[in-house]
Amino acid sequence: MQANERVLEIIGQFAIDGVILNLKSNTEGHINSTFISTFKNGDKLEKYTHQMVNGVVFPHPEQVMENIQAITSHIRNKLEEQKADQIDKRCLQLIPTKSGAFFTKDREGRLWRTYRYIDGVRTFSVLSDAVDAYLLGGAIGTFALQLSDFDGGKLHVTIPDFHDMGVRYKQLDTAIEENKAGRMHSVSKEIAFLMENRERGMVLIDALKNGELPLRVTHNDTKMNNVLFSEQNGEALCVIDLDTVMSGTCLFDTGDMIRTGACTAKEDETDLAKVRFNITLFQSMVQGYFEKAEKFLTPKETSLIAESGRNITQIMAVRFLTDYLNGDIYYHIDRPSHNLERARTQIALMQDMDRQWGAITTFIKDLTV
Numbered sequence: 001m002q003a004n005e006r007v008l009e010i011i012g013q014f015a016i017d018g019v020i021l022n023l024k025s026n027t028e029g030h031i032n033s034t035f036i037s038t039f040k041n042g043d044k045l046e047k048y049t050h051q052m053v054n055g056v057v058f059p060h061p062e063q064v065m066e067n068i069q070a071i072t073s074h075i076r077n078k079l080e081e082q083k084a085d086q087i088d089k090r091c092l093q094l095i096p097t098k099s100g101a102f103f104t105k106d107r108e109g110r111l112w113r114t115y116r117y118i119d120g121v122r123t124f125s126v127l128s129d130a131v132d133a134y135l136l137g138g139a140i141g142t143f144a145l146q147l148s149d150f151d152g153g154k155l156h157v158t159i160p161d162f163h164d165m166g167v168r169y170k171q172l173d174t175a176i177e178e179n180k181a182g183r184m185h186s187v188s189k190e191i192a193f194l195m196e197n198r199e200r201g202m203v204l205i206d207a208l209k210n211g212e213l214p215l216r217v218t219h220n221d222t223k224m225n226n227v228l229f230s231e232q233n234g235e236a237l238c239v240i241d242l243d244t245v246m247s248g249t250c251l252f253d254t255g256d257m258i259r260t261g262a263c264t265a266k267e268d269e270t271d272l273a274k275v276r277f278n279i280t281l282f283q284s285m286v287q288g289y290f291e292k293a294e295k296f297l298t299p300k301e302t303s304l305i306a307e308s309g310r311n312i313t314q315i316m317a318v319r320f321l322t323d324y325l326n327g328d329i330y331y332h333i334d335r336p337s338h339n340l341e342r343a344r345t346q347i348a349l350m351q352d353m354d355r356q357w358g359a360i361t362t363f364i365k366d367l368t369v
């Protein structure tokens with residue numbers, strides 16, 4: 001059976017009205033497999049996103065779905081209470097199967113789900129405009145605020161130790177020791193830099209574990225292209241990709257927002273001279289975030305916002321390099337050096353943050369005065 005026929009068979013299990021006109025694959029994510037369909041339902045064209053959840057990365061995908069179901073209904077209820085406009089564009093909506101479940105499984109036991117596709121939106125892989133950065137920060141802050149009264153204890157831990165720097169460094173240690181793909185000779189500079197920064201990298205996870213940072217509901221994958229912007233008026237409408245929503249510190253989310261939103265190049269840029277930390281974008285995005293999140297942020301959390309950007313950039317450098325050394329078993333890659341290129345952009349970004357560290361931290365100190 002052709003790949004598309006298998007996807008069509010799965011799609012047929014969801015409660016979707018109309019006739020399918022078109023199906024195409026979307027290769028943007030590094031983890032799941034994604035397809036977009038268009039249905040003709042009477043006079044209307046309706047689009048859907050179908051995803052096969054990566055069962056290696058998420059060994060309990062049913063738990064991922066329970067988390068997503070719980071938080072999307074929480075956010076939707078909030079939006080309804082606030083009588084928000086365009087609710088379908090502001091919150092992901094799961095489409096049930098014909099038997100009323102939120103997922104189905106294929107013959108190989110892999111989990112599939114369907115969302116209503118949000119149309120009329122765009123995503124960014126690099127920002128250039130400070131207004132977009134401000135709106136991005138606002139969207140991440142709003143997401144945190146919407147979930148600030150959600151009991152994180154109800155969420156499954158779908159990937160244990162996901163943002164635990166200590167665990168990620170141990171995985172790197174093992175990858176170095178095993179040198180499975182025989183690639184150690186090409187990464188000595190990168191390893192030296194990451195080892196110099198090992199201790200500093202523990203700041204968020206240590207503060208979370210010793211109670212200096214409160215446990216909150218966090219998205220854990222707030223990279224910029226997980227925020228949908230309206231094509232019509234530019235508004236940042238919705239935070240998508242809810243697979244890794246778990247408990248954590250909100251600094252994991254400010255960190256990934258800063259890592260991706262304030263960087264002048266794509267995550268896999270090969271020309272490192274293009275990889276810069278844009279402080280104007282950083283300031284606008286943190287301002288946008290802070291205006292929403294100041295209602296709940298503690299002084300300790302606020303004081304670590306700059307560090308969070310450096311920290312999540314670091315954890316991604318560690319994770320990409322680990323996967324490169326392991327022979328690319330975790331992230332989807334397009335070329336053999338892809339994970340190394342990704343690790344190098346992260347390191348270049350950290351180094352450029354370090355060059356501007358004085359200005360970066362001054363901005364954060366001034367936020368609360």
Ligand code: GN1
Pocket residue numbers: 028029030031032057220221223241244267316
């Ligand atoms: C992965 O799902 P996707 O492609 O947005 C990864 C994130 C990384 C990101 C880097 C479950 O996210 O942690 O930050 O790649 N997700 C998982 O682009 O590992």
Ligand code: MG
Pocket residue numbers: 031221241243244
């Ligand atoms: Mg993701």
